[in-house]
Amino acid sequence: MRGALFGPVQSPAMRRGVVAVLASAALLLSAACSGDGDGGSSGRPAGSPSASGGSAPPAAPSRSAGLAPAKGSAKVVSTLTEGLKSPWGLAALPGGDLLVSSRDEGTVHRIDGESGKQTLLGSVPGVAPAGEGGLLGLAVSSTFGADQLVYAYFTTTSDNRIVRMSYxxxxxAGQQLGAPDTILRGIPKGSIHNGGRIAFGPDKMLYxxxxxxxxxxxxxxxxxLAGKILRMTPDGEPVHGNPEADSVVYSYG
Structure with missing residues (x-):
């Protein structure tokens, strides 16, 4: 992913659809192989049930028999932007622009969805890049129009954690991100397989x-909390409908 960020971008609507599909697929795969702030849930998969509750969890996908393997190959139609250092996380803003994290630099850039122009939002304090760790996934709040919040998953000197920042x-430029508010801490870290993909689901919960x-x-x-798919409220609390009422763990592998 170094150099060109991605290829076939035809329109903001199409781009948002592609990003959503890629984020969902990566979220599921990363559980299997994949700064300090105040507050946040503890590292153990337990806590208080969410006060807000949330909707019932989406139904688990069923295994379909007889599906033929996909065929064909990917082709880069055009390059939107290039020159980014260690690009890793990708999240779409409502208007079609993109946010990209730099794993090793600990920075977030905004990419204009039409011109590819890069704007530095700022650095995320507390990121400790090493091996496959660093500033990893990004997610835009499901209510971004009202709260202007951006979520990030990153590696610190002691753990992996999830934070949210005002934008x-x-x-x-370079000063557009607010101080990180930790919503979940204590995710085990390592030199490899730190996971890190985050996304809001149709139920408006954070995965x-x-x-x-x-x-x-x-x-x-x-x-x-390692090797799992987690499901939590935007505040980092367990969601009603998770397998265990007091845990953010949604699935384990």
């Missing part, structure tokens, strides 16, 4: 795919 595009850090046993350990 004010009226501020000077995160975490890695097993190279220790495959953690994926089966129900007391660990």
């Amino acid at each position: 004010d595009e009226k501020r000077p 995160a795919g975490t890695g097993e850090t190279g220790d495959t046993g953690l994926a089966q350990d129900k007391e660990s």
